[in-house]
Amino acid sequence: MQGITRMDAALDAMRPLGFRTQLILRTVNELLDVYGGNQGWCFIEEAYYKLLMEARHCHCFYR
Secondary structure, three states: OOOOOHHHHHHHHHHHHOOOHHHHHHHHHHHHHHOOHHHHHHHHHHHHHHHHHHHHHHHHHHO
8 A cells, every 4th residue: 555645655656766764864854854755755756756866876885
């Protein structure tokens, strides 16, 4: 069953690509902090979560 919040939508979009739930949650929250809270959702959702995927890719190399 798919969720109805923006976070649920991000999870629904990223899980099929192989991303773990905790990883998605942590990354979304980090991006929301960077982009000033809920106003950051437009950047995260743009281009079907491309920013979220790019942020995860960078974390793999820099963390």
